[in-house]
Amino acid sequence: xxxxxxxxxxxxxxxxxxxxxxxxxxxxxxxxxxxxxxxxxxxxxxxxxxxxxxxxxxxxxxxxxxxxxxxxxxxxxxxxxxxxxxxxxxxxxxxxxxxxxxxxxxxxxxxxxxxxxxxxxxxxxxxxxxxxxxxxxxxxxxxxxxxxxxxxxxxxxxxxxxxxxxxxxxxxxxxxxxxxxxxxxxxxxxxxxxxxxxxxxxxxxxxxxxxxxxxxxxxxxxxxxxxxxxxxxxxxxx
Numbered sequence: 001x002x003x004x005x006x007x008x009x010x011x012x013x014x015x016x017x018x019x020x021x022x023x024x025x026x027x028x029x030x031x032x033x034x035x036x037x038x039x040x041x042x043x044x045x046x047x048x049x050x051x052x053x054x055x056x057x058x059x060x061x062x063x064x065x066x067x068x069x070x071x072x073x074x075x076x077x078x079x080x081x082x083x084x085x086x087x088x089x090x091x092x093x094x095x096x097x098x099x100x101x102x103x104x105x106x107x108x109x110x111x112x113x114x115x116x117x118x119x120x121x122x123x124x125x126x127x128x129x130x131x132x133x134x135x136x137x138x139x140x141x142x143x144x145x146x147x148x149x150x151x152x153x154x155x156x157x158x159x160x161x162x163x164x165x166x167x168x169x170x171x172x173x174x175x176x177x178x179x180x181x182x183x184x185x186x187x188x189x190x191x192x193x194x195x196x197x198x199x200x201x202x203x204x205x206x207x208x209x210x211x212x213x214x215x216x217x218x219x220x221x222x223x224x225x226x227x228x229x230x231x232x233x234x235x236x237x238x
Contacts, residue, residue, distance in 0.1 A: 008034045009121070010074045011217070014058045014110050015081030016051065017042035019178040020128065023206030024078050024213045025051045031214060038067060038110075039081055043179075058106040064113055074117040076217040077125045079107040082143075084180060090142035103146035104153070111157055115166070122165030124217045127154050129172040129228050131236055147172075151228050158226030167225040169216040174232020176204040200233030 011028045015021035016037025022045060025035045035051045038058055046053060056063040058081045082103045089095035107127055118125065130147035137144045150170060158168040175181060175194050184190050195201065212231045215221055230236050 008032055009076065010034050010036065010071060010117075011076035011078065012036045012038065012068070012071070012074055012110070012114060013078040013080055014106060015039045015128075016078070017046050017053055019043070019080070019180060020173060020176065020206050020209045020213075021078065021080030022046060022051075023210040024080060024126075025049070027207065027210035027214045028076065028078075028217070031218075033076065036067075036071075038064070058110065059101050061109060064109055068113050068117070071114065071117045073121040073123075074114050075121045075123045077110060077114050077118060077123065078213060078217070079110055079125070079127045081106050082128060082146075082180075084140055084143045086139070086183070090140050096142040099142035100146045100149075103143065104149045107150060108153060111153075111168075115161065115164070118161075118166045119164035123167075124221075125154075125157065125161075125166065125168040126213045126216050127168070127170040129154070129170045131172055131174045131230065131232050133172055133228070134236065154228060155226045162225065167216075167221070169221070169224060169226070170228040171209055171212050171216065172228050172230045172232065172236075173209050174198075174204060174230065174235040176206060176209060178206060194235075197238050198233045198235050199238055202233070204231065204233055 011033040013021050013025045016025045017039045018041045029035045029050050037051050037053045054067050085095050127150050129150040132144040133147040133151045154170040
């Protein structure tokens, strides 16, 4: 939805400098949004994209308050920031807490701080869950727990924010070719086993997630709230 002032609608994306967040930012920018990306990491595609990038830790409340303070109307908030730790790190106290802090608490913080601006625009939130929200993972308990919580947070905020005209949904990506999934994708044996289970027969691309997120954020989805949409090539159904 374009603001009545004629200025472009504003989209704030945590984790918007890399991976699925960046892909979503590029899609929303192509659809006419002013995109503000927040996070610590970037990828080359960000350069010259027209996306405004602010380097910060999305779990740092004061930094988040500073960068969002001047935003009076936000049409779209996408919470794509997320981390995963390998090598057993998520079985340690500090490792578990760090993952949950970024993936869950960072999402909650952005939703909290931008609530007034989203209400002013009757905007939309799109959170990032995961297929592991439902399956769990023996290697990554913190990631799985945090993403399971995102599903519940999404449903809770959809109800809590509804009276202010804010819709809250989530996407649950499956096996997508990103830097985060590189270890699995580059392991031919593991990648082959994953493809065998995929009804679609192939790994997804970041733009597959971006287009789904952009749809949920758009007026075309005006009657959809509290939903977590799997975008996984049928993996969860197989």
